[in-house]
Amino acid sequence: MGKNGYLPLFETRPARGLVFFRSYAASIFIGICFICFHRVSYFPVTERWVWVGMFVAELWFSFYFFITVIVKWNPVFRCTFKDRLSSRFEEEELLGVDIFVCTADPRLEPPTMVVSTVLSVMAYDYPPHKLSVYLSDDGCSDLTFYALLEASGFAQLWLPFCRKLKVEPTSPEAYFQTTPEPVDDAFMANEWLIIKKTYEDMRIRIESMTRLGKVPADIRKEHKGFDEWDFVVSRHDHPSILQILIDGRDPNAIDIEGKALPTLVYLAREKRPQIHHNFKAGALNALIRISSRISNAPFILNVDCDMHSNNSKAIRDALCFFLDEDNGHEIAYVQYPQTFGNLTKNEIYGSLRVVMKLELAGFDGNGGPCYIGTGCVHRRESLCGMKYSKELIVESKAMKYDTKIIEKASSIEENCKALASCTYEENTPWGKEMGVKYGCVVEDILTGICIQSRGWRSVYLTPQREAFLGMVPTTLLDTLVQHKRWAEGDFQIFLSKHCPFVYGCQNMPLKLQLSYCIYLFWVPNCFATLYYVFVPSFCLLKGISLFPKISSSWGIPYLYVIVVHRVQSLVEFVWLGGTVRGWLNEQRMWMFKRTTSYFFAAIDNILKLCGFSKSAFIITGKVADDDLNRRYEQESMEFGTSSPMFTVLATLALFNLFGLVVVGTNKAINDDARIKVFDIFGFQILLCCVLVFVNLPIYQGMFFRKDSGKIPASVTLRSIAFALLASTLAMY
Numbered sequence: 001m002g003k004n005g006y007l008p009l010f011e012t013r014p015a016r017g018l019v020f021f022r023s024y025a026a027s028i029f030i031g032i033c034f035i036c037f038h039r040v041s042y043f044p045v046t047e048r049w050v051w052v053g054m055f056v057a058e059l060w061f062s063f064y065f066f067i068t069v070i071v072k073w074n075p076v077f078r079c080t081f082k083d084r085l086s087s088r089f090e091e092e093e094l095l096g097v098d099i100f101v102c103t104a105d106p107r108l109e110p111p112t113m114v115v116s117t118v119l120s121v122m123a124y125d126y127p128p129h130k131l132s133v134y135l136s137d138d139g140c141s142d143l144t145f146y147a148l149l150e151a152s153g154f155a156q157l158w159l160p161f162c163r164k165l166k167v168e169p170t171s172p173e174a175y176f177q178t179t180p181e182p183v184d185d186a187f188m189a190n191e192w193l194i195i196k197k198t199y200e201d202m203r204i205r206i207e208s209m210t211r212l213g214k215v216p217a218d219i220r221k222e223h224k225g226f227d228e229w230d231f232v233v234s235r236h237d238h239p240s241i242l243q244i245l246i247d248g249r250d251p252n253a254i255d256i257e258g259k260a261l262p263t264l265v266y267l268a269r270e271k272r273p274q275i276h277h278n279f280k281a282g283a284l285n286a287l288i289r290i291s292s293r294i295s296n297a298p299f300i301l302n303v304d305c306d307m308h309s310n311n312s313k314a315i316r317d318a319l320c321f322f323l324d325e326d327n328g329h330e331i332a333y334v335q336y337p338q339t340f341g342n343l344t345k346n347e348i349y350g351s352l353r354v355v356m357k358l359e360l361a362g363f364d365g366n367g368g369p370c371y372i373g374t375g376c377v378h379r380r381e382s383l384c385g386m387k388y389s390k391e392l393i394v395e396s397k398a399m400k401y402d403t404k405i406i407e408k409a410s411s412i413e414e415n416c417k418a419l420a421s422c423t424y425e426e427n428t429p430w431g432k433e434m435g436v437k438y439g440c441v442v443e444d445i446l447t448g449i450c451i452q453s454r455g456w457r458s459v460y461l462t463p464q465r466e467a468f469l470g471m472v473p474t475t476l477l478d479t480l481v482q483h484k485r486w487a488e489g490d491f492q493i494f495l496s497k498h499c500p501f502v503y504g505c506q507n508m509p510l511k512l513q514l515s516y517c518i519y520l521f522w523v524p525n526c527f528a529t530l531y532y533v534f535v536p537s538f539c540l541l542k543g544i545s546l547f548p549k550i551s552s553s554w555g556i557p558y559l560y561v562i563v564v565h566r567v568q569s570l571v572e573f574v575w576l577g578g579t580v581r582g583w584l585n586e587q588r589m590w591m592f593k594r595t596t597s598y599f600f601a602a603i604d605n606i607l608k609l610c611g612f613s614k615s616a617f618i619i620t621g622k623v624a625d626d627d628l629n630r631r632y633e634q635e636s637m638e639f640g641t642s643s644p645m646f647t648v649l650a651t652l653a654l655f656n657l658f659g660l661v662v663v664g665t666n667k668a669i670n671d672d673a674r675i676k677v678f679d680i681f682g683f684q685i686l687l688c689c690v691l692v693f694v695n696l697p698i699y700q701g702m703f704f705r706k707d708s709g710k711i712p713a714s715v716t717l718r719s720i721a722f723a724l725l726a727s728t729l730a731m732y
């Protein structure tokens with residue numbers, strides 16, 4: 001029995017098998033101690049600095065290893081009891097939820113995808129008059145508005161259909177792609193075909209309009225909302241546009257079965273070229289204010305437009321945590337994992353989904369997962385109401401309105417526009433103490449830190465059926481650029497006053513502060529990695545040995561740490577539902593991200609510190625042409641463009657290849673000497689082999705591919721020149 005004599009609504013279970021993990025960690029620790037001892041006691045007389053460099057890199061890797069151990073020391077898994085929820089509360093008593101969907105560019109984020117996401121969240125298994133869906137359109141596109149208008153009509157068919165057939169996932173795009181026609185029931189099959197046809201027709205209309213690039217005059221006449229675009233100069237220069245497409249309070253807002261529809265609102269906040277709009281954080285804060293005036297639900301679900309609902313019970317699940325306490329703590333937010341549902345489940349660019357699974361359950365055991373921007377249900381007051389303690393409530397201007405007065409939708413639209421104006425936040429705590437935080441491209445992580453450092457706890461929930469499915473980038477460059485944004489923002493947080501060790505030191509447990517380091521320290525990671533993929537091969541060519549001899553027993557700790565560490569990672573990866581192939585891809589991406597994304601993020605961080613550049617949010621593309629899609633499905637790595645990131649990757653790949661070729665084909669050494677060379681340089685040669693293996697897709701992209709996804713010739717030539725230069729320097 002829990003509080004008030006009720007059965008608890010959720011349960012927290014520690015992970016099993018921790019003994020294995022802990023003894024593994026302890027054994028690696030011992031290995032590291034031996035390595036340090038070797039590094040210190042065999043300090044060379046000549047070439048000291050390269051040795052020191054190796055040692056520093058290894059110390060850094062060890063430090064990072066300790067942080068990952070802390071994160072994974074005590075993972076917990078949560079499960080809910082939704083049936084107890086329904087026995088405790090009538091459907092009518094369930095609390096309201098405002099759902100925020102963000103989109104920013106109709107060319108990068110196709111309106112068909114955006115409205116499928118919107119429809120998927122409108123169809124939650126939840127009383128419709130308790131749901132309000134808000135779409136923020138930073139692209140201020142009448143095409144997106146048109147698509148949403150179409151979706152509001154289609155919802156009248158789609159929602160009853162979802163209820164009747166218990167449709168999962170409730171995104172029409174995903175559903176019709178993944179679910180075959182029901183054959184056993186002729187009536188249902190017929191209905192299924194009708195809905196599918198209606199959906200396809202709508203999709204074709206939206207897509208052709210998107211291709212056309214503008215909404216024709218005859219359609220513009222059909223809804224007053226389009227008139228608002230008369231005042232739009234460009235997407236960077238326009239007044240607020242607010243349109244309530246479905247007013248949930250209106251008795252006529254019903255679906256074809258006569259059941260109420262959730263409220264549906266379109267918002268394009270005001271933008272002016274001279275005023276910074278703070279990217280997604282700015283959009284969310286505008287939504288927080290607008291929604292507080294329209295529906296003011298106590299809970300807010302935030303999803304990106306590229307992530308549709310895949311489990312219609314997810315809101316009920318989240319509610320189980322909000323209505324109970326966790327060890328006396330109220331829960332600020334429930335974070336669902338970022339899982340990816342790109343058609344082929346292709347993980348050539350790594351599998352964040354598997355990697356984060358355990359990391360976030362580690363976080364949860366240490367005080368609560370970070371907020372990762374999408375698939376998160378917030379308590380409204382934790383996001384915007386409370387300042388430093390629960391007693392001190394910062395009152396927002398928006399909250400002053402009385403929401404009980406029933407207003408006509410059109411007058412709400414007019415009255416609320418000011419809340420989304422770009423000057424509204426001037427001299428207010430918005431973006432600083434209130435709402436989502438500004439000034440960082442990972443506004444999500446930063447906001448999560450601020451919430452947790454006020455003493456709130458959060459929960460990580462991985463239901464049996466994934467709650468959301470999203471899109472991963474489908475090109476290498478998109479992936480690297482996305483990680484650069486994350487790495488850059490995370491390191492910026494570390495350097496700022498919001499660093500968890502400073503800002504969170506009162507209310508955050510130390511282990512949680514430390515846990516954040518695995519993300520905050522992505523950037524410094526690049527230096528140790530760059531050193532390790534370049535210097536040992538360089539020294540191999542130069543004839544400097546950096547590791548113990550293969551025949552020496554000092555080699556054992558090195559071998560042990562490297563091999564066991566990787567084996568553990570493989571076992572863990574497979575245990576969490578990944579594949580061996582996925583793991584190999586993840587290893588490759590591990591290196592690519594460290595040598596490019598994090599490195600470029602480091603450069604940008606330095607430039608920013610010196611005041612030379614400002615960070616920008618580069619939106620990840622979500623459209624791909626047929627050619628690219630085909631290559632993606634074949635798991636062939638997509639290069640295609642000439643980016644400095646590729647030059648770095650290709651140069652390192654070629655340099656290591658040269659190193660291996662030179663050592664392998666050296667005629668000057670006879671068989672006897674060969675054994676000796678291998679004994680002395682064995683570790684360096686092995687490292688070189690591993691790097692060449694990891695880089696196989698790069699060589700392929702440079703020399704063996706003809707399609708447009710290959711590495712451009714200019715990048716290849718440049719990299720050959722750089723790699724040759726480096727090898728020449730090493731050898732002469």
Ligand SMILES: O=c1ccn([C@@H]2O[C@H](COP(=O)(O)OP(=O)(O)O[C@H]3O[C@H](CO)[C@@H](O)[C@H](O)[C@H]3O)[C@@H](O)[C@H]2O)c(=O)[nH]1
Nearest residue numbers: 102103104138279280283304305373374441442482619620
């Ligand atoms: O000026 C902007 C820029 C972006 N977005 C929206 O932000 C979301 C995330 O953008 P995306 O390009 O998909 O980036 P991701 O790297 O996939 O986003 C992850 O990382 C971001 C922080 O870097 C978080 O905000 C996201 O929630 C999280 O999913 C999308 O819905 C965009 O429409 C805006 O609304 N306004």
Ligand SMILES: [Mn+2]
Nearest residue numbers: 304306471620
């Ligand atoms: Mn995204």
